[in-house]
Amino acid sequence: MAYSQGRAVVPPVGELLFEDPPADVHIKYGYVRGDGYYVIKVASGFYQNPQLGLPSSNGLMLLFSRHTGVLEAVLLDEGHLTDVRTAAAGAVAARYLAPREPGCIGIIGSGIQAALQLANLARVTSCRKVLVWGRNPDRVAAWREQFANGEFDVAAAADIDTLVDRCRLIVTTTPATAPLLEAVHAGTHITAVGADAPHKQELAPSVLAAADIVAVDSLSQSDSRGEVYRAVDAGELGRGAAVELGRIVSGELPGRTRREQITVADLTGVATQDIEIARAVYEETVHAH
Amino acid sequence: MAYSQGRAVVPPVGELLFEDPPADVHIKYGYVRGDGYYVIKVASGFYQNPQLGLPSSNGLMLLFSRHTGVLEAVLLDEGHLTDVRTAAAGAVAARYLAPREPGCIGIIGSGIQAALQLANLARVTSCRKVLVWGRNPDRVAAWREQFANGEFDVAAAADIDTLVDRCRLIVTTTPATAPLLEAVHAGTHITAVGADAPHKQELAPSVLAAADIVAVDSLSQSDSRGEVYRAVDAGELGRGAAVELGRIVSGELPGRTRREQITVADLTGVATQDIEIARAVYEETVHAH
Numbered sequence: 001m002a003y004s005q006g007r008a009v010v011p012p013v014g015e016l017l018f019e020d021p022p023a024d025v026h027i028k029y030g031y032v033r034g035d036g037y038y039v040i041k042v043a044s045g046f047y048q049n050p051q052l053g054l055p056s057s058n059g060l061m062l063l064f065s066r067h068t069g070v071l072e073a074v075l076l077d078e079g080h081l082t083d084v085r086t087a088a089a090g091a092v093a094a095r096y097l098a099p100r101e102p103g104c105i106g107i108i109g110s111g112i113q114a115a116l117q118l119a120n121l122a123r124v125t126s127c128r129k130v131l132v133w134g135r136n137p138d139r140v141a142a143w144r145e146q147f148a149n150g151e152f153d154v155a156a157a158a159d160i161d162t163l164v165d166r167c168r169l170i171v172t173t174t175p176a177t178a179p180l181l182e183a184v185h186a187g188t189h190i191t192a193v194g195a196d197a198p199h200k201q202e203l204a205p206s207v208l209a210a211a212d213i214v215a216v217d218s219l220s221q222s223d224s225r226g227e228v229y230r231a232v233d234a235g236e237l238g239r240g241a242a243v244e245l246g247r248i249v250s251g252e253l254p255g256r257t258r259r260e261q262i263t264v265a266d267l268t269g270v271a272t273q274d275i276e277i278a279r280a281v282y283e284e285t286v287h288a289h
Numbered sequence: 290m291a292y293s294q295g296r297a298v299v300p301p302v303g304e305l306l307f308e309d310p311p312a313d314v315h316i317k318y319g320y321v322r323g324d325g326y327y328v329i330k331v332a333s334g335f336y337q338n339p340q341l342g343l344p345s346s347n348g349l350m351l352l353f354s355r356h357t358g359v360l361e362a363v364l365l366d367e368g369h370l371t372d373v374r375t376a377a378a379g380a381v382a383a384r385y386l387a388p389r390e391p392g393c394i395g396i397i398g399s400g401i402q403a404a405l406q407l408a409n410l411a412r413v414t415s416c417r418k419v420l421v422w423g424r425n426p427d428r429v430a431a432w433r434e435q436f437a438n439g440e441f442d443v444a445a446a447a448d449i450d451t452l453v454d455r456c457r458l459i460v461t462t463t464p465a466t467a468p469l470l471e472a473v474h475a476g477t478h479i480t481a482v483g484a485d486a487p488h489k490q491e492l493a494p495s496v497l498a499a500a501d502i503v504a505v506d507s508l509s510q511s512d513s514r515g516e517v518y519r520a521v522d523a524g525e526l527g528r529g530a531a532v533e534l535g536r537i538v539s540g541e542l543p544g545r546t547r548r549e550q551i552t553v554a555d556l557t558g559v560a561t562q563d564i565e566i567a568r569a570v571y572e573e574t575v576h577a578h
Contacts, residue, residue: 014303016318016327023358027316027329029305038305040316040331042351044358058358062331062349069312069333069347074363 002032003218003272004246009033010271021048028271031066037282038066041274043082055079061278073282085277086269087116089217089245090171090191093265095124096248096255097213098169098189102127105152106167108160108181108202109174110134110143113193117171118152131157131167134174164188172202179204186260193267195226203227203264205236212261215245218270227266242266291321292507292561293535298322299560310337317560320355326571327355330563332371344368350567362571374566375558376405378506378534379460379480382554384413385537385544386502387458387478391416394441395456397449397470397491398463399423399432402482406460407441420446420456423463453477461491468493475549482556484515492516492553494525501550504534507559515557531555 002008014027023046031038043059050056057079063072075081105127107114118130130152134140140156147154157163160180164170168187172180174194182204184190194202208214208231222228222242231237245265247253256263291297303316312335320327332348339345346368352361364370394416396403407419419441423429429445436443446452449469453459457476461469463483471493473479483491497503497520505511511531512518520526534554536542545552 009305011303011305014300014316014318016298016300016320018320018327018355021356025318025327025353025358027303027318029303029314029316031305031307038307038314042329042353044353046356046358049357052357054357054359058360060351060360064314064331064333066307067310067335068338068341068343069314069335070343071347071349071365076360 001246001250002276003270004244005250007033008270008272008275013271021046023047028274030271030275032272032275035275035279036066037072037275037279038064039271039275039278040064041082041271041278043079061274063278063282073278073286075278075281081277081281082269082274083112083116085273086113086193086267087120088277089267089269089273090117090193090265091120091124092249093191093215093245093267094121094169094189096245097215097263097265098125099187099256099259102167102169102189104129104131104167104169106130106157106163106170107132108134108163108170108172109194110136110140111173113173114171115143115146117173117191117193118147121169121171122151125169127169128152130154131163133157133160133163174202175200176202179207181207183207183210184262186262189256189263189265191265191267192227195266196268198225200225201227201230203231203266205231205234208264209236210262211264213256213263214242215248215263215265216242217245217267217273219244221268221270222266226268227264290535290539291565292559293533294539296322297559297561297564302560310335312336317563319560319564321561321564324564324568325355326361326564326568327353328560328564328567329353330371330560330567332368350563352567352571362567362575364567364570370566370570371558371563372401372405374562375402375482375556376409377566378556378558378562379406379482379554380409380413381538382480382504382534382556383410383458383478385534386504386552386554387414388476388545388548391456391458391478393418393420393456393458395419395446395452395459396421397423397452397459397461398483399425399429400462402462403460404432404435406462406480406482407436410458410460411440414458416458417441419443420452422446422449422452463491464489465491468496470496472496472499473551475551478545478552478554480554480556481516484555485557487514489514490516490519492520492555494520494523497553498525499551500553502545502552503531504537504552504554505531506534506556506562508533510557510559511555516553516555
């Protein structure tokens, strides 16, 4: 809401690129007018780290007083808070766009983000049946293990078509660079969070063309990354057809109004989310004790 | 040298501006190819802080492994390392450009940077006679106190003309927005470090016009801040007349070759200095123990 209402000051993302070993670092920063803090997030991807037994993602958040510039906290989260805020945004999208009774939740991808998305959905839907699909069956089996004794009933889907047939709430969380979903049934909501860089894509333009509502977190960012610009470039989605999720959350625009609508939330992540999760963690934990 | 030889990767500076209270935050970052680290520096100015008993400047440096992205150190220097690296650069400029026997060192300004510049000059000149000038005589008197029992013989200059008459090595360290120096004698070197923002100026264009060598730390930065672009805009200095100090340090271009030359070093500060001082502090102290 703050972002869509222009209350967030979010300068262009800083970027540092490395060769040998290949890596990239992104610096996202800003503040929400009226807040007591400004936040700088550093997020890195060092893609040969797994060969060293280290995760490829890393990072931290710095929280400063907006009144004095004094450093209040270093949140050495190594990327965890980015994962959490991304999953939280998925739940917000589902709250406003997913059908009340999706029958089954479909999770595409079997990584950390797939698990966090599912965990957060527990707060916005009563559905507890889950189908998961991933490229690597062993990884899918391991992924299902973490939900073995929980509230969700998680089964592996033989293929994406089966998942699409049974699920009316689908979350895509993969690093795919070619579409995984070509079509969905009436009444389906899809949240796509995997395509955070220009070369990534999870949804065919036809999926967005069939949607009654296409919501994004940032319209300006959707011009160059995520699913929307692909569909626009393909001539399947009109320029200006997408709306910002923040305007739906604020009530300015409607969310899902009819059971048979197809809705898409294409989330690429904005610094406002980093600002807010850093503030929340600081105020709820560090500052409170 | 690394910067002038294109070995430093230094993206555009990130900037965050605030109103009420007025403040600005700058994020400088980058790495030197072949180094083991990348560095992010946050430097802030919160201009109403003195009313709260806090310094207006603040900041920190983050040092990460360039190989894995792992955070190696948070240097919570609150701006001190920026002060130190700026003063060290002044000494480097004096080493290559100041006359061997300047007779007297002239310091214009009476703040922290003025003191650090003088302290660093002890390493590159044998001159120990100093004249200082500042707008506020009480502040100048207090400033002189810190050198009372040291190796320098520091006297207050009645006016800038007196200082210019007696000193052949002059350092300007003020936040002036109009020229303080209009002319200097043959054989004088001036290092100007105060004008780090576009609206600041310490040297009249005539001073640069009279110089045999005008050196800057960054040619690209000198197009929009510091003294050079003022002199170019005034038609007193040819475009392309300034050279980078790094090319003098590397021996590619000559420094001072004759006693009567007038030389100017106009330093606005580059991220390479932040990278190197963070690395030096980390390797010499944190990492060594």
